[in-house]
Amino acid sequence: MKYIDEYRDAKMAEAYARAIDAAATKPWTLMEVCGGQTHTIVRFGIDELLPDKITLVHGPGCPVCVTPIELIDKAIEIASRPDVIFCSFGDMLRVPGTQKDLFVVKAGGGDVRVVYSPLDCLKIARENSGKQVVFFAVGFETTAPANAMAVYQAHQQGVTNFSILVSHVLVPPAMEAILSSPSNRVQGFLAAGHVCTVMGYTEYEPIAAKYRVPIVVTGFEPLDILMGVLMCVRQLEEGRAEVENQYARSVRREGNRHAQQIISEVFRITPRKWRGIGAIQRSGLGLSEKFANYDAEARFGVADYTAEEPAECISGLIMQGVKKPHECSAFGKRCTPEYPLGAPMVSNEGACAAYYRYRKVQTAVNIERNTATAMEA
């Protein structure tokens, strides 16, 4: 397939892996920010191709993972109401709240629907004027424009039975939180390509300069990631700390101005709580004053909910790259993809779910090293 196969070429991947090996004279720890990149790394086995001296730690860029438990509880409370049609992207349905997940609400008779676009919810709202239609607006800067557009259109069209439960977070403040932590071990970042497609990368330039850390805006295909690693390693070896753009086929320095405009009209920057990490100043989006009456938290009176995450779940440390998933005492025992303690074990993009498989890959790879490869026999 055009624009896909070129970036999954095995020979090129091997060549990049060799180039990385040649470029790195000592160990380096890099963080891929986005969960989509983590997923690619695991799905294609990229970390296996990399030399041992390169360690990839997985960042906080999985929207499912960083949504705090109290927001899930709020979603569950709203979705349980008989007058509500609750719409969500599919992968939020299995994230556990304090007591249950949205699948259980659905099983108990709640009208919970999976949608592919927030604009679909507007249609549902227009077709069900006797019901309240609520969209779970989750995600980073990537999903913000479409979610903003849904609210904007609802306003334009006078759709009053529509509201959104906002859980939007922003990448740069999270990167700063990681870098300023005393336990930080990240020496370079692969920044999230899709986020930068929307926002551009000027925001990252002061971060690279202040913390002396290379940041490479990176795509999501295997060769994108390998190339991003190579660019990052070269900067580290040469003592540079710049923002470079590996994903130039999608990202411009200034980003998508139209998308930014709708975000800034509908949303405003707010403090946000991140699952496992805690509150970070100016790290999220909430509805602006003009659109405040589309806020589901206010409409359903759930704004004051608070909840504590299971003490056993160390997702915060994992998403800051301080600990690896298998260093968690619950990993693979009391916490599995079927019965997760925390969101990172649920999502396809979650580091724990990825490691749950990776752990077994290592067993397989060891076997591979000890025996002849049957496939080639």
Place this chain on the structure above:
Amino acid sequence: MSGPKDFNQICPIPIGQYPQVTLAHGGGGKLMHQLIERMFTPAFSNPLLSARHDGATFSVNGARLAFTTDSYVVSPLFFPGGDIGLLAVNGTVNDLAMCGARPLYLSAGFILEEGLPMETLWSVVKSMRCAADEARVQLVTGDTKVVDKGKGDGIFINTAGVGVIEHDLSISPASVRPGDVVLLSGDLGRHGIAIMAEREGLAFESAIESDCAPLGDLVMRLIDSKIEILCMRDLTRGGLASALVEIAEAAKVQIRIDENSIPVREDVRGACEILGFDPLYLANEGRFVAFIADSDADRALDILRSHPLGEGSCLIGKVTNDSSPAVVMRSRIGAMRIVDMLSGEQLPRIC
């Protein structure tokens, strides 16, 4: 009233985790398998059930028979390339074929929702008749129930089937041995994407049609040609990945496959890229994998490819004698990774 002494009447599903059935329990992934392994299999415990095959095979007065059942709850009832009636016949025919049996007789149980247009029912019934004729089976017994409006989804159909086994092969996961090869009968994922596109109103440049087809004839050709078949599995819910994981675990072998050898049509790949799906987990209704003795691999491929339903057949992997049961795949970029079963159905990603 007390049950048999060895029957544990405490619900074996961990309470507090999923006290209610969720949709994921029917998704063909791990949660469904847990339900089967922890509740159904111990409750109904017997050797035929424990074989973990698509159907039960047994002998009656010297005749070897295969027996299977399946329920069809697809929404929408009509989709590009088929409808619920076609699925209900072909699905059960294919389960019998996977046991190495020649499908003979089917039952049909209809659960109809009050208010269903008679015309819709007639279309489904006609479709079942055509499918039965094509698969050379007869619908010989049935049942009809009607439920209140709102308590069904138009039509639910259950079919059960009986087939006869006319060879000495033991076709079952337990027969799979290191050295066997894994053949796939064609491209993956068309049924899953066709249903999803129709259900969710997703429009692609050209309609992707379901691959729904009866596999009995194709399988009989392999058997008639004396191909040494160890196991077969049709790739319905959960797709190729779940089928291989199930077989690897049941046979306690490692299965190694190569992603580059697995055919997926361009339009299906495109849909998967957009939705964040992996074609390995998509449902198919006319595809199967066959575990074949290495010495018969080329001959089996020739036979499969000479049939219209097996034109795209290919060798995708091999069974190895490694100790840990697993499915290991060489990815497109040449690295190895584990192929795992999903918890439930694939969920479209956020971004």
